[in-house]
Amino acid sequence: GAGVSQTPSNKVTEKGKYVELRCDPISGHTALYWYRQSLGQGPEFLIYFQGTGAADDSGLPNDRFFAVRPEGSVSTLKIQRTERGDSAVYLCASSLGRGERYEQYFGPGTRLTVT
């Protein structure tokens, strides 16, 4: 069956530009997470969706970052006025529910490079 997919796999953008990163979760998974993995670090939580709503956005670093999931399936992470420090791999994960009982399935990630 299809796993979590993310597009694009690589994105290079100039400082100050706007980018959108897409996540297509496993069908039927209501929970969706975004994480960011900087070079040499483990993934760090950004935002969690339950259905269409952002139930927990406590990990977003600042107001340049925003994410949506309008129909409760595909999610888009949006970054405005990109900075070089935003360069990282952005990971998406989905699961049947929230909590340690539910395994999170990760996508391959989008590698964002801000020049």
Added chain:
Amino acid sequence: GNSVTQMEGPVTLSEEAFLTINCTYTATGYPSLFWYVQYPGEGLQLLLKATKADDKGSNKGFEATYRKETTSFHLEKGSVQVSDSAVYFCALTYGGSQGNLIFGKGTKLSVKP
């Protein structure tokens, strides 16, 4: 705060060697503990987990025991294979995180034939 510390890599072993990757944690309450693996070119996959003290998680010949007294969750495998070459991440969730994973920095393992 809540955090995970794992041994730095890279770790290079010969095939059939014994593997230990150390992981310790700091957390409020009673966290659940995980090991994730990332094979080259693939996404993170759950390898094993343990949700309470003294539980042992196991999968694909890997084991880890949740030790509350030492706040540790070390990953072990008795005989590694070349196909085990990957990056291994220790992680936790706790009541306050409600499922948000907190990861260590990862340990890269290379197994030579």
